[in-house]
Amino acid sequence: MSNSHLFLPSGFPRAPLANGIGRYMCQLKRITFKFCKESGSSRGMRDFLENDLVDFARKHPSVAVYVKPRRHRSSVIKAEYCNGEEYWMSLHKSNREEIQKWLHLCTTQNDGKDFRFRKMHHTDNPSIQGPWTPFTHRDPRLNTATFPDEELSKPVFVPRSATDRLIEIFKEQQLSDHPNSGKSRNE
Amino acid sequence: MATIRCCYAGSKLFNNALKPCALHKVFRTAYMSVQSDERVEMLRELLKRKKEAGPEKPTHRNTYLEWNYQAELYAFSKRLGENFVGNTLERAFTQRSYVIHQESLQKELGLDDPERSFEDNKTLAMKGEELTRNFVSRYLRTAVPCLPEEGIQHIRDHLLKEDNVANIISKIGADELILCTDFPTEVQTRVSTFFALVGAIEESSGQERGALFVRDFLVASLSGQDIQSLIMPENPLGVLTEIYSREGKEAPEPRLIVQAGVNTLIPSYRVALYSDKKYIGLGDGESVKIAVDNAALGVLWQLWGIPDGRFQFPYHLETSRVLSNSRTNVPESEWTRDRAKKNIPGAR
Numbered sequence: 001m002s003n004s005h006l007f008l009p010s011g012f013p014r015a016p017l018a019n020g021i022g023r024y025m026c027q028l029k030r031i032t033f034k035f036c037k038e039s040g041s042s043r044g045m046r047d048f049l050e051n052d053l054v055d056f057a058r059k060h061p062s063v064a065v066y067v068k069p070r071r072h073r074s075s076v077i078k079a080e081y082c083n084g085e086e087y088w089m090s091l092h093k094s095n096r097e098e099i100q101k102w103l104h105l106c107t108t109q110n111d112g113k114d115f116r117f118r119k120m121h122h123t124d125n126p127s128i129q130g131p132w133t134p135f136t137h138r139d140p141r142l143n144t145a146t147f148p149d150e151e152l153s154k155p156v157f158v159p160r161s162a163t164d165r166l167i168e169i170f171k172e173q174q175l176s177d178h179p180n181s182g183k184s185r186n187e
Numbered sequence: 188m189a190t191i192r193c194c195y196a197g198s199k200l201f202n203n204a205l206k207p208c209a210l211h212k213v214f215r216t217a218y219m220s221v222q223s224d225e226r227v228e229m230l231r232e233l234l235k236r237k238k239e240a241g242p243e244k245p246t247h248r249n250t251y252l253e254w255n256y257q258a259e260l261y262a263f264s265k266r267l268g269e270n271f272v273g274n275t276l277e278r279a280f281t282q283r284s285y286v287i288h289q290e291s292l293q294k295e296l297g298l299d300d301p302e303r304s305f306e307d308n309k310t311l312a313m314k315g316e317e318l319t320r321n322f323v324s325r326y327l328r329t330a331v332p333c334l335p336e337e338g339i340q341h342i343r344d345h346l347l348k349e350d351n352v353a354n355i356i357s358k359i360g361a362d363e364l365i366l367c368t369d370f371p372t373e374v375q376t377r378v379s380t381f382f383a384l385v386g387a388i389e390e391s392s393g394q395e396r397g398a399l400f401v402r403d404f405l406v407a408s409l410s411g412q413d414i415q416s417l418i419m420p421e422n423p424l425g426v427l428t429e430i431y432s433r434e435g436k437e438a439p440e441p442r443l444i445v446q447a448g449v450n451t452l453i454p455s456y457r458v459a460l461y462s463d464k465k466y467i468g469l470g471d472g473e474s475v476k477i478a479v480d481n482a483a484l485g486v487l488w489q490l491w492g493i494p495d496g497r498f499q500f501p502y503h504l505e506t507s508r509v510l511s512n513s514r515t516n517v518p519e520s521e522w523t524r525d526r527a528k529k530n531i532p533g534a535r
Contacts, residue, residue, distance in 0.1 A: 017358040018410045021502050022403025025266055029360040032253050062266035066253035082266075082360035124411055128496050133471045134447045134455050 010116040016083055025062070028107050030080040032066040036073055044095040045075035052100060060107055079106040087112030247370050248363040259364055266360065269400070272391040275311075279387035282367035282376055283307045308383035315386030315397070319405065322398045322509065323347065326406055329512045330501050332530040333492035335519035338418035345417050346405055353377035355404050356384075398506040407502055414500060415493065423483035426519070427460075430490065433523050437463045439486070441479045458482045490524065 019025055033053070035045040049067060057065045074092035077099075081087065087106065091099055106112070129136070145152060248254060260280075264271050286305045293299070323346055327339045345351070356362060356377040361384070367376050389397030420426045428438045445457040458478040460468045468489070470482025488495050517526045 014411075017355065017404065018407040021410050022407035023268060025359065029262065029266065030259075062262050064255070064258050064262040066255075068253055083358050084360075084362070125496050130496060131471070133457065135445050135457055135471075 005116060008114055008116045010118050012119055012122040013117060014122065016110055025082070026060065026107060027082050027110055028060070028063050028079055029082050030064045030066070031103075031106065032068055032078045032080075033075070034068045034070055034073070034078070035075040036071060037069050039072055039074070041093045042075040044093070044099055045091055047096040048099045051096065056103065063107070077102065077106065079112065081111040083111055085111035085113055245371065256364075263361065263364060267388075267400070269388050269396065270391060271387060275387040275391050277366075278306055279308050279311050279383040280361075280365050280380060281305055281307050282365060282379070283309065284368040284376075285366040288368050308379065308386075311383040311386035311390065312379045313382075313386070314389060315382035315384065318389055318394065318397050319382060319385050319401050320347065322401050322506075323405065325512050326402065326504065326509045328514065328516050328530075329504055329509050331492055332514075332516065332532075333490070333527040334418070334516055335491070335522050336516040337519045338491070339516055341418050342409075342414060346409065349374050349378050351408060352381045352405070355408065356381050359404070394510065395506045398510060402502075402504070402506060402509075409500060410502065414498075415488065415495070419484075420487065423480050423487055427483045427486055430522055430524075431462055433521075434525075439467060439483070441482060443475060443478075460486060490527075492527075 015021070016027060017025075019027070033045065033049065035042040035049070037046070053065070053067070057063070074090060075094070077089050077091060079087040079089075087109075089102060089106075091102065094102070142152075249256070260276055264276055286307045289305055320343075323343050324339060327334075327342055331339070353374045356365075361380065362372055362377065365372055365376060365380050369376060385397050385400055388400050424439070424441070431438055439460040439462045441458050441460055443456060444459045446455065448454045454473060455471060456473070456475050456478040457469065457471050458475065458481075459466060460470075460482050468482050468486035470478050470480070470485050472478030472481050485495055488498075492498075512532075514530055516530060517523075
């Protein structure tokens with residue numbers, strides 16, 4: 001996340017109006033293709049309208065499709081979503097395949113608003129065992145212990161001192177100097 | 188240079204107040220297409236006036252050039268996956284205010300044709316509201332059969348709140364299709380449109396299909412919400428004690444079993460409930476009272492069939508099964524385990 005994203009709305013993955021829990025509803029409700037009949041920058045859009053528009057409309061009956069020719073302006077799609085949001089996209093000099101891909105995006109996204117995901121998953125029940133308390137995962141030995149307890153009063157972790165380490169090294173040296181002595185002790 | 192001189196001469200002829208840099212200006216406008224000072228001034232003035240006028244008023248979508256109401260209605264019915272007979276859908280969207288407006292327009296034009304009269308969505312809305320209220324109650328009773336009837340009513344009232352119902356209409360893209368005179372549409376308008384839609388589906392495809400619409404859009408809006416907070420009793424231990432006394436058992440006795448950090452800012456207490464010297468539940472809290480409440484709530488959720496953290500509300504119950512369920516849940520004042528069990532189908 002960079003500084004420019006500080007004020008970007010953020011949250012968890014969500015579906016508008018519990019989409020899919022009930023029935024799936026394509027969130028795109030209306031799309032307007034704007035293009036010029038002459039300009040070269042609208043060439044791809046004209047190709048798309050001639051070849052693929054009817055298929056698109058047939059495949060997505062839940063989308064109201066409008067085509068709007070405008071003189072000497074570059075081609076644009078404006079998608080309107082069920083929650084009232086609009087998604088505008090310039091398709092200046094885009095070819096037919098690119099337009100198809102952008103349309104696929106338009107029909108599958110929620111509303112096209114910029115949104116930063118804090119996590120890529122979401123759950124309504126974040127914890128099955130309940131909130132943590134100091135008594136969660138407590139040692140059962142504590143139930144019957146009487147305080148003050150000498151064993152439990154000791155520090156949990158005592159680091160090894162340099163003296164301990166020296167004694168250890170000394171013993172190791174003794175063993176390696178007299179291999180027979182160790183062997184005889186084992187026997 | 189000849190053209191510049193020509194322009195200069197022309198401007199001298201037509202412009203009395205010629206500025207000293209006129210030659211330069213003519214050159215710039217003719218060859219570099221840089222905006223002239225006058226044009227900049229004008230744009231500046233326009234911007235100033237635009238700021239003074241404030242933000243632009245929102246306009247209804249039907250004032251746009253690209254608007255075809257019949258196409259929109261078709262797309263809407265396909266979006267819902269419902270088939271509407273005749274003009275039922277259009278009738279569901281027609282508000283009383285629109286009818287009055289249209290009739291007055293016709294009178295002004297001198298048209299007094301009785302066949303041109305419009306029908307508003309009042310009857311459809313009444314029909315749909317009855318089905319919606321009935322179905323939501325039955326659905327909740329089927330989904331949580333052990334919950335006291337008061338709890339069912341609380342959840343139902345929450346679901347049927349005006350804002351919740353109106354929000355559904357806005358989020359399925361039906362807001363712009365409503366034929367009414369108020370813009371932006373008022374909450375009450377959207378609520379009546381929702382009920383009219385249910386009524387229209389019921390009229391076109393039958394009661395079950397209408398109920399399915401309510402299930403998929405209204406009941407599903409419960410997802411992601413905390414159901415327990417809607418039915419939280421004020422005094423959980425009192426409610427639990429009453430249940431135990433009705434069942435002829437000893438009243439639950441709270442006992443403090445562990446505590447930590449008592450004199451600190453974040454103390455923690457753990458309370459367990461016992462009845463007849465038998466353990467029935469456990470609760471934690473930052474004070475003894477909260478811990479007792481939590482312990483009693485934990486037991487109550489367990490008894491009422493919505494165990495904490497494990498309860499998954501069923502969103503896919505069959506509508507026919509729900510509509511045939513005419514049982515009401517046991518009211519809180521009479522609630523016992525035996526009586527609640529009779530409500531669970533297949534448990535007898």
